[in-house]
Amino acid sequence: MVMSRIQKIPVVEEKKGNPLARVFDDLVRFCRSRSLFILHYCTGCGAIELPPAMTSRFDMERLGIQPMVSPRQADILLITGYVSIKTLKRVILTYEQMGSPKYVVGICSCTVNGGMYWQSYATAKKLDEYMPVDLYIAGCMPRPEAVISGLQKLMDRIKSGEADSWQDYYQNYDYYLGNQQKLFGEDWQTPTDIITEAKHYELMGEGTLGEHTRLLEQHQNPLEALEMRLGHNIKEPIE
């Protein structure tokens, strides 16, 4: 089955009547681009060039970019290198937990087309089949200067309002979910309800609902309370 991706609908900035509102939007975007928090998740070997980029020699902090440990407070998801299928599940869970607006940057050639591991049975080859990517930084591995320059480009795109791939995830959720189902099985589901979120953000597009989301509803189990695997069964009555 060939899945065709629905063309992204260009978001046209409506010229609002109130010029003050436009100025306010620009101001918000400027502030957003000047305070970026990178989620501290080292998915692959490109992570080895992040400590030099963050610490005193290249010093990413002078641009207002800092690492952040929790996905709820992070803005940027850096995919540093290849993602094995086991990691990709965690990456998608993490991505869906992040608050909007969120940006994905794929570092290293492996996120673009599989790179060195194009033959491997264990890695996901193209990252943008599973989640929308704002920016790729190619290279094996890119130098700290390249990482910083890429992030500067991302800042410019945020400032001008071009970096809006997080909207694409809601508008074309069916496409991404289909690819995820192809990799993880038909009963793949995440704790986050993307369709409700899309309604909330008013981002229901033509590609939000489709055959894959119908399959999701069919297989969707209500989430149960977490069970202890190593210890006692907490479902036993408490005495």
Add this chain to the structure above:
Amino acid sequence: MPALSKASFLEHSHSSADPKLKNKRNDMRPENYEAQRQPPSNEYELNFGPNHPGIEGNYALKVKLHGDIVLEAKADGGYLHRGFEKLMEQRLWIQNIALVPRICVPDPSPMELCYSMAVEELCGLKVPQRAQWLRVMQLELSRIAAHLFTFGGHAATTGMYSTMYWGVADRDLLLDLFEEFTGGRVYSIYNIPGGVRRELPDGFLQRLTETLDYIESRLPDYDNLFFKNQVFVKRAKGTGVMSREQALEWGVTGPNLRATGLAFDVRRDDPYLVYDQLEFDIPVEESGDAWARTLVRRKELMESIRILRQVVEILPDIHGPIRAPIPNPLAWNVPAGETYTRVESSKGELCYYVVSNGGPKPYRVHVRGPSSMHAVQVLEKMSVGSRIEDIAQTMFSLDACPPEVDR
């Protein structure tokens, strides 16, 4: 359905006749969730990683805790699995050179050397003297860089971020040297079967000496900031202790083994390259805890600098080719046979088992990395009984390398 208040939930929960409460979604309501999640004891389970600032790389531990004391730990790897051993069977002998350094990211040079040595042994190639000295230089530079990185990571787990900033910045000077003489900053694909790829640039040894002088002059600062710091000493002493018998039983090698008092080093006990012509000591500590392991690395740094100074002295007098003649690499049928080579990497003993059936590609390559012992079985056993905040420290003091565990 309307939201239930907490009081009404408690009232209704005893009457199981209410069909609405049998709805599974109802269990997820916050008020019900809390009431049901009360465990019957004080034990609980926690996921430590893969997305955690204290873990080294993309790796996870599932820990069972009582308060903050670890009762049980299970390693959860496989996040970095790429199937190297299978990939290497599908590529030419020479193509694998680009693949092998990716197995261990912080210390890639021993990987390419060990693979090259295996192929040389199968083909009966004799490596020229100058190439052997250049290889020693690359290995020791890589060891210093890896140890500086480990100090940084270890210091960060005890809350001392300045040491991390210093360690990473000083490691960068070594990466500059790597870039100059191999062309690659992190992955220096410098060794090929038969020798090395490039001759040294002009004036390189001078710049190497300057960098070594600088790093040596920094070591007293590191001592004052980190190794003599009471925050570090008090936390590291007595953390993650293993005896010599346990270490031998668990397959521990490298600095972790030497920290238990056994002076075993492949460089001295099974010499490869020109290590038998070099003077260096094997630093040993007795106590076998995190403090001893870090101190062994600190002393090894000095020994590596000592080796590099000898290389700088001897290298200009050794002339000759840097590569033995090899057949056309694209149609290179390595003679059938099997071999097992080992080198001392900064993490421990690294071995390659290579089988050839006389074809253009390897029949089987097995990598015995030191971290697969350290990060799985040793870490699992050492974490038991320690406190949760010491798990990260134990892992960094073992210098485990997750990409090498998963391969």
